[in-house]
Amino acid sequence: MDLIILGIESSCDDTSAAIIKNDTILSNVIAGQAVHEAYGGVVPELASRAHQQNIIPVVHKALKDAGVTAGDVAAVAFTRGPGLMGSLLVGTSFAKGFALARNLPLIEVNHLQAHVLAHFIQEPGGRHDVPQFPFLCLLVSGGNSQIVMVHDHLEMEIIGETIDDAAGEAFDKCAKVMGLPYPGGPLVDKLAREGNPEAFTFAKPRIPDLNYSFSGLKTSFLYFLRDRIKEEPGFIENNKEDLCASLQSTIVDILMEKLVAAARQTGIKEITLAGGVSANSGLRAAIETGKERYGWNTYIPKFAYTTDNAAMIAITGYYKFLKKEFSGQEVAPMARMKL
Numbered sequence: 001m002d003l004i005i006l007g008i009e010s011s012c013d014d015t016s017a018a019i020i021k022n023d024t025i026l027s028n029v030i031a032g033q034a035v036h037e038a039y040g041g042v043v044p045e046l047a048s049r050a051h052q053q054n055i056i057p058v059v060h061k062a063l064k065d066a067g068v069t070a071g072d073v074a075a076v077a078f079t080r081g082p083g084l085m086g087s088l089l090v091g092t093s094f095a096k097g098f099a100l101a102r103n104l105p106l107i108e109v110n111h112l113q114a115h116v117l118a119h120f121i122q123e124p125g126g127r128h129d130v131p132q133f134p135f136l137c138l139l140v141s142g143g144n145s146q147i148v149m150v151h152d153h154l155e156m157e158i159i160g161e162t163i164d165d166a167a168g169e170a171f172d173k174c175a176k177v178m179g180l181p182y183p184g185g186p187l188v189d190k191l192a193r194e195g196n197p198e199a200f201t202f203a204k205p206r207i208p209d210l211n212y213s214f215s216g217l218k219t220s221f222l223y224f225l226r227d228r229i230k231e232e233p234g235f236i237e238n239n240k241e242d243l244c245a246s247l248q249s250t251i252v253d254i255l256m257e258k259l260v261a262a263a264r265q266t267g268i269k270e271i272t273l274a275g276g277v278s279a280n281s282g283l284r285a286a287i288e289t290g291k292e293r294y295g296w297n298t299y300i301p302k303f304a305y306t307t308d309n310a311a312m313i314a315i316t317g318y319y320k321f322l323k324k325e326f327s328g329q330e331v332a333p334m335a336r337m338k339l
């Protein structure tokens, strides 16, 4: 029998609802929040208020786009964490209310696990290849940088992670120093295409094991600019493209060095990318070179499933439903949650 699941995501500043039929996505609606642009970052209180305004219209649209009714839904999956507490509360409360009103099972989802499972979302009208277990996933977003060993849909192990900033944060914070608007990652990527990645050199961290660190790069970038601006006040404006290209290539090199080491140590050649930073063209190109150089099979989810979205929550809900992993009405959101 077909299983129709409603997925709800509200961990940060995107309100999203999706409908999945087994592992095939029928709709994925995302409402962003422009209100944060003026502040150079997400303002938690404004985010939760915007979620409250968005959640019902977004769910309505997800049902309509999928061509189903609330009566067709067999379970509700929602992001329990990690994320902003006020934001999570809106999605969690909505999911609990919907499940209670319709007497449906409730499925809590770990947002990080969902980013990894985005690889398994299928589209109507044609199935695509999915990674084979065990595989490695480089999970890089605004809040996380981790190398995850994935043994099964619901069995994952972190084998390396950042000890300070996330890769997305490094992009965004360095972009801010250059005067670019938030979130700077996509803009750095765009400008980098016109620049020389070898124009400038920035310090790379020396961190043991498979762990990452990005806070040193941010400081090195800041001091470098400060010194250059003293000599040439228009330095940033005159070198924006080269600065972006050099910064991006440094971040990508840092990410790839540990990913290559992880693949070598584990002997795993199924390599995947997940999270918002996997949209980065430099990182995508670097992963592709791994195909020829190391004989990897590589997988990158469709762009819409790499940033925050409810489709990935719905697919995780599907796998949890199959294992009957349900939550009670007493479930509460968690701002911090491990994979």
Ligand code: KG4
Binding pocket: 012, 140, 141, 142, 143, 144, 167, 168, 169, 171, 172, 183, 184, 185, 186, 189, 275, 276, 277, 278, 279, 280, 281, 306, 307, 308
């Ligand atoms: O997964 P995600 O949507 O949500 C959070 O973790 O908040 O990731 C957002 C992050 C931001 O830091 C953003 O700058 C970064 O992903 N990002 C990019 C690109 N697109 C998004 N960073 C570099 N290049 C991109 N093309």
